[in-house]
Amino acid sequence: MTPERHAPTGTGDPLLEPPPGCPAHGLGPGGLHRLYEADDLDELYEQLRERHGPVAPALLHDDVPIWVVLGHAENLHLVSTPAQFCRDSRIWTPLNEGMVKPDHPLMPHIAWQPICSHAEGDEHKRLRGAVTGAMSTINFRELRRHIKRYTQRLVNRFCEEGRADLVGQFAEHLPMGVMCHLLGMPEEFNDRMVEAARDTLKGTETAIASHAYVMDALARLTARRRAQPQDDIAGHLVNHPAGLTDDEVREHLRVVLLAGYEATVNLISNVLRVVLTDPGFRAQLSGGQMTVPEAVEQSLWDEPPFSTVFAYFAKQETELGGQRIRKGDGLLFGIAPGNVDPRIRPDLAAGMQGNRSHLAFGGGPHECPGQDIGRAIADAGIDALLMRLPDVQLACAEDELSWRSSIASRHLVELPVRFEPKPQQEVTQEPSHAPAPPQPAAAWHVGTREQPQPQSPPAQSRPQPVPPVAAAATQPQPVPEPPRPLGAWQRFLRWWRGY
Template sequence: MTTPYYDPTGTATAPPPDCPAHAGGHDGLRRLYGPEAEAQPYALYEQLRKEHGAVAPVLLHGDVPAWLVLGHRENLEVMSSPQRFTADSRNWRALAEGRVAQDSPLLPIITWQPLVAFADGDAHARLRSAVTDSLERISAHGTRRYITRYADRLIDDFGSQGHADLLSDFAQKLPALVLCQRFGIAEQDALRLGAAVRDMISGSATAIESNQVVEKVMRDLVERKTRQPGEDFASWLIGHRSGLTAQEVAEHLRHSLVASMSTVINLIAGTLRKVLTDRGFRGSLSGGTMTLPDSLDQVLWDDPPLAVVPTRWAVRDTTLAGQQIRAGDMVMVGIAAGNVDPEIRPDLTVSVHGNRSHLAFGAGPHQCPGQDIGRAIAETGIDRLLARVPDLELSVAEDELTVVGSWMARGLTSLPVRFTALRVEQQAGTPAPAVGAALPDAVPQRETAAEPGPARKPRRRWFGWLRR
C-alpha cells in the first residue's frame, strides 16, 4: 500500500533521502509529476511548504514551471478572485511561448474548450446558468429512488457469492448508472460509457480512443434529445434560455459526466475503505457521534477525490503569499495540500467531520455545481450497501490495498471484501434484468408511474450494522 510519510490521518515520519520530496528538476525546482512524487504526494506538499510557504514553484510534465498553492486561505483567494486568476487557459504564457510539447499530457486537461470551466465574466455567467438551472430541475427524490434501485441490483449481482470487489462491482458502476439515467443516456450504454470514461482519464494507450467513444455518445445524445426531448439534464441544457449551441451542450455533458463520475467513484471507494480499515472512524459511526453525511466530509478533508486542479492563470503580475507571480503563470489549486494546512488543521488526528469548509468542491464562481447529486449517490449507495451487507470485511490485509494515480488524483485499484452470502430472491413474474442489460425502450422513461417504487428515506443515525 502506498502511504505518505505525512498524511491526513496523522501518520508522520521523516522522509528518507530518496523520498520524492528530495527529487528536483532544473533550477532546483521540485517535480510534481513522476512515479516518485506521485507515490508520496503529502510528503512532497510538506517539504514544499517548509521551503516556500503557502505558495510553491514546481515543475509539471516536460519540466514546465507552475505554482502550487498549499495554503487553505490562499487557495480560497485564488478560487474567489477571477479578476486576478482567470480560468481561461488561453492566458497560459508557457503555452503561448511554445514551451509545452505537442504531446504533453497537460494538453487534454488545459486546452481551451467552450466550457463553463474555462470561462469568466459574462461568458461564465451564461454557461453557468444553463448548467445550474438544469441541474436544479433534477428531482432529488427521484434521484435517490434510482440510486436505491441500481444499488440493489448491483448488490444482487454479487450478493449470493459472499465476496466482491467493492471498487469494480459497486463504486465504479453505481455512479455511471445513476448519472447516465439522469443525463438521458440509455441504461444499456451506461456501463460501457463508464468504462470509457475511466480509461480516458487513466492516460492509458487507448485513452484517446475512449475519449472518442465518449464524444460520440454525447453528440448522438444531443441529436436525439433535440428531436425527442425528455425530463433529463441533456434536454434541459438544450432547451435553456441561454441558447447553448449543440457543441456547447455536448461539451458540457461530457465534462459534467467525466468530472462527476471520477470524483464520486473515489468518494465511495474512499469512504468504504475508511469504514473497513479505521477503527476510530467506525467507532464514531457506531456510537452515533458521526452521521454518514458527516463521514463523507471527513473523507473529503482527508482524501479528496481531486488533489490538484490546474485551471487558473494569473491575469496580471501579482503577489500571493509573498511570491511574485507573473501574468500568464499557471497557479494550481492544491486541494489536498490546502486541506492539511497546519494553519487550519494543526493536529490531523482531530476529527473534522461535520465541517464543510474543505476545498474538495472548490469555491467562488467555479464551485462544483453538481456536488449535491454526487453526495447523494455516495450517501444513498453506501447506506444501501451497508444496510444489506452488514458484515463486510476486507478479504486481504490492509497493507495489500494499493493506491495509484497521478499528480492530480489518486485512487484504489481494488477493494476486495467478504461477507455472509445473501439469499437473493425475485418476486414472481418480475425478474430483474442484469445491470446494463438492454431494455425494451432505449430512451429512459419520464419520472411517472413507470419509475421505480418509493425507496426508504436515507437514515442519518442508523449504524447498528457496525455493532459487531
C-alpha cells in the same frame, strides 16, 4: 542572446544543489522539485510548505514551471478572485513560449475549451447558467430512490458469492448508472460505458477510441432531445434560454458525466476504505455517533477526490502567499494540501463533522455545480450497501491495497471484501440485511411487509375461530396502520433518504 527561461520562483534564491539525502532525479532547474517524479506527493507538499510557505514553486512534466498553492486561505483567494486569476490557459506564458508541447501529458487538463469551466465574464454566465439551471430541476428525493435501486442491482450481482471488489464491482458502476439516468440516457448504462469512461480518464492506448464511444452516445442524446425534449439534464440544456448549440450541449454533457463520474468513484472508494480499515471510524458509524453524510464529509477533508486542479493563470502581476506572481504564471489549485493546512487543522486526527469548508468542490465562479449530486450518490449508495452487507470485511491486509496516482488524483485500484453470502433482493425493496419473503406485485406496499397468508381449511373441516390479528392479516387491504406514528424527525429522515 537566447530569451531567459521562464521560471516562477520569484524568491531570489540562487540555483540550489540537491540537498543531502534527496534523490537527484526529483530536482530540476533551480533546485525545484518535479511533482511528477515524487513517490509521495503528500510528503513533498509538506516539504514545500516548510521551505516556501503557503505558495511554492515546482515543476511539471518537461520541467514546465508551476506554482503549487498549499495554504487553505490562499487557495480560496485563488479561486474566488476572477479579477486576478482565471482558467484560460491561452495566457499561460510557458504555453506561449513553446515550453508546453502539444503532446504534453497534462494537455488534456490544461488545453482551453469552450466550456463554462474555462470561460469568463458574460460567456461564463451564459454557459454556467445553463448547466446550473438544468441541475436545479433534479428532484433529490427521486434521485435517492434511483440510487438505492441501482445499488440493489449492483449488490445483487455479487451478494450470493460472499466476495467482491467494491471498487471494480460497485464504486465504478454506481455513479455511471445514476449519471446516465440524470442526463437522460439510462439505456446507455452498461459495462461498456463504464469501461469507456475508465479508459478515457486513465489515458491508455485505447483512450481515444473510448472517448469517441462516450461522445457518440452524448451526440445521439443531444439529437434526440432536440427532436423530443424530456425532463432530464440533456433536455433542459437543449431548451435553456442561453441557446446552447449542439456542440455546446454535447461538451457540457461530457464534462458533467466524466467529471462527476471520476470524482464520485474516488469519493465512494475512499469512504468505504476507511470504513473497512479504521475500527474506530466504523464503530462511530455503526453506533450512531456519525452519520453516513458526516463520514462522506470527513473523507472530503482527508482524501478529496481530486488532489489538485489544473490550473489557474495570473491575469496580472500580483502577490499570493508571500510570493511574487507574474502575469501569465500558472498555479495549481491545491485541494489536498490546502485541506491539511496546519493553520486550520493543527490536529489532523480531530474530526471535522459539520464543517464543509474543505476545498474538495472548489469555490468561486467555478465551484463544482454538481457537488450535491456527488454527495447524494455517495451518501445513499454507501448507506444502502452497508444495509445489505453489514458484516462486510476487508479480504486482504491493509498494506496490500494499491493506488493509481497522478498529480491530479489518487485512485484506489481494488477493495477486495468478504461477507456471509446473502440472498438477492428486489430492486424496489428498501435495502436490508434481513431476507424478505417473496411479495406478490399486486399486494406490495412501500414501507410495509406483506403478512403470510394462512392456508385455506379443507372443504369438510369445521372453520376455526380466527383471532382478530390473524383475520386482519388475511386481507390484503387495507394496509394496517403502524402501532405508533413516526415523529417529525423520523418522517424527515425517511423523506430525505427517499423512502
